[in-house]
Amino acid sequence: MWRATWGRVARWLELHRQRQQLASLSDAMLHDLGLSRADTHQEIERHFWDDPLCK
Known part of the structure; x- marks a missing residue:
């Protein structure tokens, strides 16, 4: 369970980073x-x- 939760949080952080880079x-x-x-x-x-x- 923790691995899946951490994987999801890590993915969210990566998406945020990518979107910030795109904006820059x-x-x-x-x-x-x-x-x-x-x-x-x-x-x-x-x-x-x-x-x-x-999705």
Whole structure:
């Protein structure tokens, strides 16, 4: 049980970190990835527990 709980918390922390990094990218960097600021806004605004891999 603890392993599953810790795994979930670790995943939430990773999602938060990734979304913070995405928010910190410049418009030029996003353009290099084929994304716009509007494209990333929806992902950045998601809650940390909103994991797209758990659906």
